[in-house]
Amino acid sequence: MADGAVAASDVGATEFALRERRDTGALHRAIFIGLAGLLLVAPFLAYPVFLMKVLCFALFALAFNLLLGYGGLLSFGHAAYFGMASYVSAYTAKHWGMTPELAILLGVAVAALLGTAFGALAIRRQGIYFAMITLALAQMVYFFSLQTPRFTGGEDGIQAVPRGKLFGLLSLADDRILYYVVAAIFFGGLLLIYRIIHSPFGQVCKAIRDNEPRAISLGYRANQYKLAVFVLSASLAGLAGATKAIVFQLASLTDVHWTMSGEVVLMTLVGGMGTVFGPIAGALVIVAMQNYLAHLGAWVTIIQGVIFVVCVLVFREGIVGVIAKRVKQPL
Amino acid sequence: MVAGGGSAPDVILATEGLAIEFKGFRAVDGVSLRVKRGTIHALIGPNGAGKTTCFNLLTKFLTPTEGTITYKGRDITRMKPADVARLGLVRSFQISAVFPHLTACENVRIALQKKRGDSFDFWRSERVLSALDEEALRLLDAVGLAGFAELPAAELSYGRKRALEIATTLALDPEMLLLDEPMAGMGREDVDRIAALIRSVAKDRTILMVEHNLSVVASLSDFITVLARGKVLAEGDYATVSKDPRVIEAYIGVGHG
Numbered sequence: 001m002a003d004g005a006v007a008a009s010d011v012g013a014t015e016f017a018l019r020e021r022r023d024t025g026a027l028h029r030a031i032f033i034g035l036a037g038l039l040l041v042a043p044f045l046a047y048p049v050f051l052m053k054v055l056c057f058a059l060f061a062l063a064f065n066l067l068l069g070y071g072g073l074l075s076f077g078h079a080a081y082f083g084m085a086s087y088v089s090a091y092t093a094k095h096w097g098m099t100p101e102l103a104i105l106l107g108v109a110v111a112a113l114l115g116t117a118f119g120a121l122a123i124r125r126q127g128i129y130f131a132m133i134t135l136a137l138a139q140m141v142y143f144f145s146l147q148t149p150r151f152t153g154g155e156d157g158i159q160a161v162p163r164g165k166l167f168g169l170l171s172l173a174d175d176r177i178l179y180y181v182v183a184a185i186f187f188g189g190l191l192l193i194y195r196i197i198h199s200p201f202g203q204v205c206k207a208i209r210d211n212e213p214r215a216i217s218l219g220y221r222a223n224q225y226k227l228a229v230f231v232l233s234a235s236l237a238g239l240a241g242a243t244k245a246i247v248f249q250l251a252s253l254t255d256v257h258w259t260m261s262g263e264v265v266l267m268t269l270v271g272g273m274g275t276v277f278g279p280i281a282g283a284l285v286i287v288a289m290q291n292y293l294a295h296l297g298a299w300v301t302i303i304q305g306v307i308f309v310v311c312v313l314v315f316r317e318g319i320v321g322v323i324a325k326r327v328k329q330p331l
Numbered sequence: 332m333v334a335g336g337g338s339a340p341d342v343i344l345a346t347e348g349l350a351i352e353f354k355g356f357r358a359v360d361g362v363s364l365r366v367k368r369g370t371i372h373a374l375i376g377p378n379g380a381g382k383t384t385c386f387n388l389l390t391k392f393l394t395p396t397e398g399t400i401t402y403k404g405r406d407i408t409r410m411k412p413a414d415v416a417r418l419g420l421v422r423s424f425q426i427s428a429v430f431p432h433l434t435a436c437e438n439v440r441i442a443l444q445k446k447r448g449d450s451f452d453f454w455r456s457e458r459v460l461s462a463l464d465e466e467a468l469r470l471l472d473a474v475g476l477a478g479f480a481e482l483p484a485a486e487l488s489y490g491r492k493r494a495l496e497i498a499t500t501l502a503l504d505p506e507m508l509l510l511d512e513p514m515a516g517m518g519r520e521d522v523d524r525i526a527a528l529i530r531s532v533a534k535d536r537t538i539l540m541v542e543h544n545l546s547v548v549a550s551l552s553d554f555i556t557v558l559a560r561g562k563v564l565a566e567g568d569y570a571t572v573s574k575d576p577r578v579i580e581a582y583i584g585v586g587h588g
């Protein structure tokens with residue numbers, strides 16, 4: 001019977017898929033090990049400061065992608081969490097003499113609080129309205145930062161932030177030592193995000209992203225999950241911003257500016273939205289471009305714009321998305 | 332709150348003068364339903380009669396302009412949809428509702444997960460979920476999807492998506508199921524399988540279903556409510572309803588329109 005033949009080939013496809021699922025786990029493990037190895041040797045191959053910049057932005061993009069790719073929520077205001085955490089960690093390290101790990105933790109805590117407040121407002125709306133609300137709230141943070149120079153240093157920002165001593169013991173003045181601390185934070189953040197994506201919670205988030213009414217009809221209070229993933233994403237964006245402030249010893253208006261929100265969207269799209277590793281690739285490409293094309297001045301922005309358009313038009317899956325399709329494995 | 336006849340112990344779900352108005356158009360217009368515990372109750376009627384809208388009202392995806400809904404003696408008229416589901420009143424959708432990027436197995440697991448409570452445990456590994464695989468596969472097998480467990484739901488045919496949706500709904504083990512045209516778009520063989528499945532799960536549950544396949548309705552349902560233009564046209568068992576001249580007219584009238 002023709003029907004039977006179709007069914008049989010479908011079953012074959014499923015066995016194939018089953019094998020793939022096992023392979024995917026092994027592949028991801030291999031990528032993590034490879035990445036860890038790369039992180040260890042990287043400072044011998046490239047400038048630690050450049051690498052740290054890539055890692056901070058990669059973590060930022062990973063955090064953003066958690067919300068967009070797995071929560072299905074497009075935030076246009078992630079600079080608020082990145083930038084506010086950056087200010088808090090810079091301020092507490094400089095004026096309160098906090099050790100770097102405490103300064104960073106405070107930055108994350110503030111980002112989490114801000115994410116809770118803003119997320120609670122934004123998740124009440126869907127799609128483009130959600131995006132507009134996140135943007136509007138982030139603009140409020142920007143103007144707050146502009147108007148409170150006693151905290152933010154206004155146009156100057158908070159400069160000469162001491163890198164300090166990790167746990168009060170290990171001096172981070174040396175770029176290479178600081179690099180390994182940043183690499184550890186990045187890798188920890190990546191592992192956490194990977195765990196979140198694959199956790200029971202992440203599974204529900206993906207279900208809500210795929211079909212919200214259906215998830216609700218199964219008894220999930222979708223808004224609570226959206227808020228939770230929003231707060232997680234904001235906190236991790238804060239971790240990236242707070243770390244960045246210690247690395248560059250600077251927190252400034254750039255960090256809370258809407259262009260920062262735009263940049264993280266760009267990195268995520270270039271790398272591959274909804275892929276695990278895409279945002280890292282995206283951050284590497286964009287940061288490298290900004291660094292090596294810096295002498296072109298304003299042209300960098302235009303080139304970025306062109307890349308953005310090309311990505312959206314012809315390269316929709318992003319770098320890692322395209323590779324994933326080639327190797328027929330989720331990456 | 333006790334609302335009218337809804338309080339009778341054998342009535343699990345009751346509505347009283349349920350109505351909703353869309354910009355002056357009353358899609359559901361004063362519907363009073365009594366669904367008895369442990370029965371299969373069919374809601375039939377021509378296209379546009381308001382059956383899906385009724386389901387949306389019952390499961391709180393829409394808020395009625397008038398009337399009350401009582402479930403297990405409790406007024407749920409103003410409740411939120413997720414909370415109604417938590418009371419054991421779970422629906423399927425007319426337009427197949429699956430999670431397209433999740434595999435068939437993962438789709439069912441989402442429901443199995445819910446049975447264990449909320450899932451805010453973002454720190455826990457997916458191994459917790461693998462423990463549910465066995466039960467998920469058993470449910471998939473029951474709807475004839477055993478061979479498709481690892482396929483993304485988006486890649487399933489229309490009929491199989493419907494079957495997956497039923498498996499997912501059943502995974503919640505709800506006390507009462509609302510099935511909106513569960514067999515639409517299915518082949519003959521699948522219709523028989525799903526009909527048998529519905530009959531078997533109905534042993535200890537209540538089912539309210541919308542179905543166009545009248546032979547399925549005839550063989551499955553204990554009680555039928557016929558809806559037309561948002562109003563209850565007739566009620567009773569199949570023999571009574573199918574002989575009702577108003578029902579025959581409503582069906583033929585629309586068939587020509």
Ligand SMILES: Nc1ncnc2c1ncn2[C@@H]1O[C@H](COP(=O)(O)OP(=O)(O)O)[C@@H](O)[C@H]1O
Nearest residue numbers: 353358359376377378379380381382383384385
């Ligand atoms: N959200 C809505 N807004 C306006 N009209 C609606 C809406 N939902 C349903 N309707 C109308 O209500 C009527 C009943 O629709 P529906 O309940 O889907 O019918 P059935 O499921 O019985 O075929 C139709 O005329 C439909 O166009």
Ligand SMILES: [Mg+2]
Nearest residue numbers: 382383384425
């Ligand atoms: Mg309908």
